[in-house]
Amino acid sequence: MSTTAHKSTCSSCNLAELCLPIGLTAPEMQRLDELGIQKRSFLRSDYLYRSGDKFRSLFAINNGSFKTQVLHEDGREQVTGFQMTGEIIGLDAISTDVHACEAVAMESGMVCELPFNKLETLSRDIPSLQRHLHKIMSREIVRDQGIMLLLGSMRAEERLAAFLLNLSQRYATRGLSPTRFHLRMSRQEIGSYLGLKLETVSRAFSHFQEAGIIIVKVRAIEIINLADLKACINSSC
Amino acid sequence: MSTTAHKSTCSSCNLAELCLPIGLTAPEMQRLDELGIQKRSFLRSDYLYRSGDKFRSLFAINNGSFKTQVLHEDGREQVTGFQMTGEIIGLDAISTDVHACEAVAMESGMVCELPFNKLETLSRDIPSLQRHLHKIMSREIVRDQGIMLLLGSMRAEERLAAFLLNLSQRYATRGLSPTRFHLRMSRQEIGSYLGLKLETVSRAFSHFQEAGIIIVKVRAIEIINLADLKACINSSC
DNA sequence: CGAGATTTTGAATTGGGTCAAGTTATGTGG
DNA sequence: CCACATAACTTGACCCAATTCAAAATCTCG
DSSP, X not given: OOTTGGGOOHHHHTOTTTTGGGTOOHHHHHHHHTTTOEEEEEOTTOEEEOTTOBOOEEEEEEEEEEEXXXXXXXXXXXXXXEEOTXXXXXXXXGGTTBOSSEEEEEEEEEEEEEEHHHHHHHHHHOHHHHXXXXXXXXXXXXXXXXXXXXXXXXXXXXXXXXHHHHHHHHHHHTTSOSSEEEOOSOHHHHHHHHTSOHHHHHHHHHHHHHTXXXXXXXXXXXXXXXXXXXXXXXXXX | OOTTGGGOOHHHHTOTTTTGGGTOXXXXXXXXXXXXXXXXXXXXXXXXXXXXXXXXXXXXXEEEEEEEEEEOTTSOEEEEEEEOTTOEEOGGGGTTTBOSSEEEEEEEEEEEEEEHHHHHHHHHHOHHHHHHHHHHHHHHHHHHHHHHHHHHHOOHHHHHHHHHHHHHHHHHHTTSOSSEEEOOSOHHHHHHHHTSXXXXXXXXXXXXHXXXXXXXXXXXXXXXXHHHHHHHHHHOO
């Protein structure tokens, strides 16, 4: 927890999702700064929030990564997403003022806490911020629809291919290699996200490797042939 | 398309989701009315919008019902939801200004068209409307997470039980019978929504009937034992 | 009424799950 | 820095829930 948190400006906070793409003017930036954004550091396996927690803030991930998961009464849990630098989490809680899922850190890092009341107030004065907030929420809805398509109509290897391609594309967006990266999540977590058992995930990785599409060294992934990986998605390889 | 559309007030438009729960004052109602809401009628199998259409408006369903579905390049399609009276559709399009899915009428009815630009402008002046809009979007995110849980971790009969209970609850909210209702969608559409084949859906219906939990006459459903149906969801009956 | 669409049911098949064993990482304390 | 313990991952063999294919029954509507 930084004691100089109130001094953080939008740029120092790296609110990529929130600030960069909306073209705020300097005075607007100033006002956003007045939100009194708090930075918070977190360690691997820390909970940012839990299901049932009172909602106060959204969180912009400065660096590090999270998984979000929903819990069912009977103990079942389903990973609903993996979030990385620049992404916003907590949107699910706006609906009821209570968090509907939980966010667990997969590696340590920093978040900016964005008090939602203040964000709403400010977005009444700054139309571009208002619009941007709407877009972020809508983007989450579209993302979720993509996962439904995946879970509802793809076979195991198609799901894994789609997952790897999604990661690849998100790393590329962040200026990292789209073909060589390190998985932050376990086979079990990937399986939960994709609606598969961890053994199935492992077998699919092995199969892609045998097919010469990727090289897998446990969590280190190298995509040898992006086109082939894309082709997997409708032809089942 | 009604020529008296501009005369429609909020209450006559039955914008349950949008108006009723937010406690607008009379002058605020007036302003909302100034949106110039257009009513539009539609027939069974009409498209309200298609994937790729330019985004202009959200739609509040006055009466009738829709399915929304996403399309994959290879022709696969996945039903992402069934919407009924009082629900808002089109939220997915805010993110890119283009509709990401398509909405097809399952029975004829009426919608109110809510021009999104005007909605945004107005919600800058009416905080309760702003808050409500945010809640509607967030609720959609939570709903989607529930479907991910269903698709990712439930067996066929659990999925169908969850689906029937969801319908039951939504009919109850609308003052209709929670135990006797008519399905607006085919086995094929239910299957797409639940990530199952139509034969599997049909078999699950038959099994529930044999178990004395429901009575099925094709699309006419009677739930005999709500508690048993709920129990299906974690014990696989 | 009749034609096409939808639904049900049966039988055979299979993709992914389950269970189990062995292997490779990872992290901890000495 | 190594040795050990524990967690994570891989692989094999078997099994079962759901799919596929097929045919019959029922429904819907012009």
